[in-house]
Amino acid sequence: MRENFFTEVNSHQRNHDGERICGDVFIYRYIKEEDRIIAVLSDGMGHGVKANVLATLTSTMALNFTREHKDIDRIAEVIMNTLPVCNIRKISYSTFTIVDIEPAGKVSILEYDNPPAVILRGKEMIEPEWMTVRLETGKHAGKTLRKCSFIPEKEDRIILCSDGVTQSGMGSDDYPFGWERENLIKYASGLVSGDRSVSAQALAGKIVAMAHKNDGYKAKDDISCAVIYFRDPRPLLISTGPPYEKEKDPVLASKIKDYKGKVIICGGTTADLVARELGRSITDNLVFEDPELPPESFIQGIDLVTEGILTLQKVNEILKTYNNSVRLGKGPADKIVRMLMESDEIHFIIGTRINIAHQDPTLPVDLEIRRTVVKRIARLLEEKWLKKVTFEYI
Known part of the structure; x- marks a missing residue:
């Protein structure tokens, strides 16, 4: 049961080099009357102001729809059919990951085009059973999303990130194809091993700092990481x-x-x-x-x-x-x-x-x-x- 531990939510971001505003948006809300937490990470296409506006629109809409609708398939359908589509690339203008933490303890995650969420139990990676949501109607017909649900345990962490993290360092000698998810998992697990009580804020900050380092300290994309940490309350x-x-x-x-x-x-x-x-x-x-x-x-x-x-x-x-x-x-x-x-x-x-x-x-x-x-x-x-x-x- 979630009341046995506290849910810490925090994030860190770094703008695309030369930009004053981040094209990724992370928002979360605690709905007191339901004792429920909803968090959304959205990555707008491109970078700068336009990307930020698109990501803000997507994340706000995703949070509000999630709050009103319990069925995750319905949430996926409504959000995807509302998002604008790029006329040239024929893809959505922004991506999103939604995490819905219910008072009974159940965690539901819905992802569209963001790097897959990383779930650590202590320092070990766990992989819940993921299912595919296929859209049958609307302008996004044929598109697929991923969803999963699991019951968290104390000391679990959920790590969300934009592709500015997993693709950092792309083209470099060390990471010709980018840092990739496997290296993110290895790095995060190492940080938790070194400090089992590392806070959500500190962990997110260190992951973003490493991605920035991979890019030679000149971010080639907006870099965002959010961490949800289930732990004893202080x-x-x-x-x-x-x-x-x-x-x-x-x-x-x-x-x-x-x-x-x-x-x-x-x-x-x-x-x-x-x-x-x-x-x-x-x-x-x-x-x-x-x-x-x-x-x-x-x-x-x-x-x-x-x-x-x-x-x-x-x-x-x-x-x-x-x-x-x-x-x-x-x-x-x-x-x-x-x-x-x-x-x-x-x-x-x-x-x-x-x-x-x-x-x-x-x-x-x-x-x-x-x-x-x-x-x-x-x-x-x-x-x-x-x-x-x-x-x-x-």
């Missing part, structure tokens, strides 16, 4: 705000002390009560790593202690534009974002005592109460990063 607790009733202070401190995972405390009042209840001291840092925020503090056994509402507000702003290419700083908000990205299951404990300071009418209007800011952060984490977020009010 929990994180964020406590912000004191309990409504002061008598609940020991309860909050106990929850923080007993939590099995990393812990962040946001708010001076919350930090003071936790330190008091646990009999620990607070050490203040006088170095301002972020001029916009108060510096962090230190409590033994707590991974990070920061100021409250201002820091959370900045976390929200960073998350709005954050992606794998963004370099985080050393400030408190940056550290929180880094820990959020490294975690999978984030539990917020939100104190409901009103902070008198935040009722001052002279403060900026965008200084929102902590509950509103936390909900905005949670929405970004769930929709953009597939994190599982839970709330507890005290």
